[in-house]
Amino acid sequence: xxxxxRYIYALDNNLRRITNRDRIGCIRYSVTWRCNSRxxxxxxxxxxxxxxxxxxxxxxxxxxxxxxxxxxxxxxSGGEPTLRDDFxxxxxxxxxxxxxxxxxxxxxxxxxxxxxxxxxxxxxxNPDIDIKNxxxxxxxxxxxxxxxxGVPGSFDKAxxxxxxxxDVVPVRFSFTFLPYNIEQFRWVQDYAKELGSEAYLxxxxxxxxxxxxxxxxxxxxxxIKDYLRDYLNDRDFAFRLCMSYLYDNFIxxxxxxCYAARQFFHLAPEGDIYPCNFKLSDDRIYxxxxxKSFEEIWNNPDRQRILGxxxxxxxxxxxxxxxxxxxxxxxxxxxxxxxxxYAKKRLTGKKLIE
Numbered sequence: 001x002x003x004x005x006r007y008i009y010a011l012d013n014n015l016r017r018i019t020n021r022d023r024i025g026c027i028r029y030s031v032t033w034r035c036n037s038r039x040x041x042x043x044x045x046x047x048x049x050x051x052x053x054x055x056x057x058x059x060x061x062x063x064x065x066x067x068x069x070x071x072x073x074x075x076x077s078g079g080e081p082t083l084r085d086d087f088x089x090x091x092x093x094x095x096x097x098x099x100x101x102x103x104x105x106x107x108x109x110x111x112x113x114x115x116x117x118x119x120x121x122x123x124x125x126n127p128d129i130d131i132k133n134x135x136x137x138x139x140x141x142x143x144x145x146x147x148x149x150g151v152p153g154s155f156d157k158a159x160x161x162x163x164x165x166x167d168v169v170p171v172r173f174s175f176t177f178l179p180y181n182i183e184q185f186r187w188v189q190d191y192a193k194e195l196g197s198e199a200y201l202x203x204x205x206x207x208x209x210x211x212x213x214x215x216x217x218x219x220x221x222x223x224i225k226d227y228l229r230d231y232l233n234d235r236d237f238a239f240r241l242c243m244s245y246l247y248d249n250f251i252x253x254x255x256x257x258c259y260a261a262r263q264f265f266h267l268a269p270e271g272d273i274y275p276c277n278f279k280l281s282d283d284r285i286y287x288x289x290x291x292k293s294f295e296e297i298w299n300n301p302d303r304q305r306i307l308g309x310x311x312x313x314x315x316x317x318x319x320x321x322x323x324x325x326x327x328x329x330x331x332x333x334x335x336x337x338x339x340x341x342y343a344k345k346r347l348t349g350k351k352l353i354e
Contacts, residue, residue: 004029009072013263013333026073031090033269035079037108038150040178044079053269056089058289063097065294071098073329077106082114082147086258088121095126102130106174109136110151113157116164123168131169136162138199138227140184148178162195174202185227201231225251242331244352245341249340251353255313257337259330261306273297275306276326279315
């Protein structure tokens with residue numbers, strides 16, 4: 001899809017939201033909760049085990065749902081996806097049944113040779129697959145990154161993984177703000193450029209995907225605005241507009257419209273369907289694909305209840321800052337609100353990020 005096509009698609013999604021005729025354009029799938037990292041910003045490794053992950057066949061059956069025929073974006077994460085021996089097969093069946101979708105994959109880079117083997121297998125089996133990005137976590141120089149991941153040697157393995165796959169698929173580095181590494185974001189950006197890549201912000205808050213204590217809202221720390229402005233300076237206008245809107249409203253603690261459970265959903269390893277991947281409590285589940293068809297799940301009254309909570313900003317915080325991954329997707333599909341916000345900034349002479 002070219003740039004004009006993406007704008008038309010986003011506008012159409014916005015109008016569908018206004019007229020309550022949403023269509024699903026994105027699937028976020030955590031393929032396993034198993035993880036070989038011990039991250040401070042995610043507690044899944046300490047709370048959840050994956051003993052009953054969905055099979056490739058079960059995921060393929062889900063992808064055949066007519067409700068998913070307009071999916072254009074598939075994000076695969078975990079846990080650590082490469083811990084599944086059948087990860088290449090999982091990607092292949094999703095691509096086969098949803099051929100119009102591009103893929104983004106998040107990895108920790110702790111298994112360089114295994115990761116290379118799997119990525120090469122995926123590309124070999126699917127020569128026409130569109131992998132937009134492999135994101136490898138990098139939270140600072142060696143000492144800081146290893147501390148954040150909780151595993152000695154994480155930095156060296158992440159860089160080795162990058163070099164092994166960078167000529168096969170697009171690879172970038174994802175950075176997570178932590179209480180002790182905010183000043184390292186510029187270092188990661190410069191280091192990524194030296195390697196011929198770039199760095200992007202992954203999470204804007206620490207989030208163990210179950211509880212988000214107020215003390216971990218790193219987005220409100222002093223000086224953060226300068227880093228965000230620098231990050232966006234050399235980006236294209238559409239990206240800069242969308243992310244400036246997101247960051248500005250985060251900092252001001254303003255509610256933002258979210259399309260979770262309308263235009264995207266989160267599929268958990270055992271088949272539970274959630275609105276997004278930032279709050280995985282039992283009251284957020286509105287179905288399991290092992291128990292009901294996806295069509296039945298999508299029409300479940302529990303989904304309507306959750307939609308009401310999202311619309312009122314009651315899902316995590318009243319101001320809505322759960323994490324930027326899913327709200328970014330919502331903002332890209334909300335061009336009318338972005339234009340209105342941008343016009344007001346220009347008319348009043350204010351900075352995009354205040």
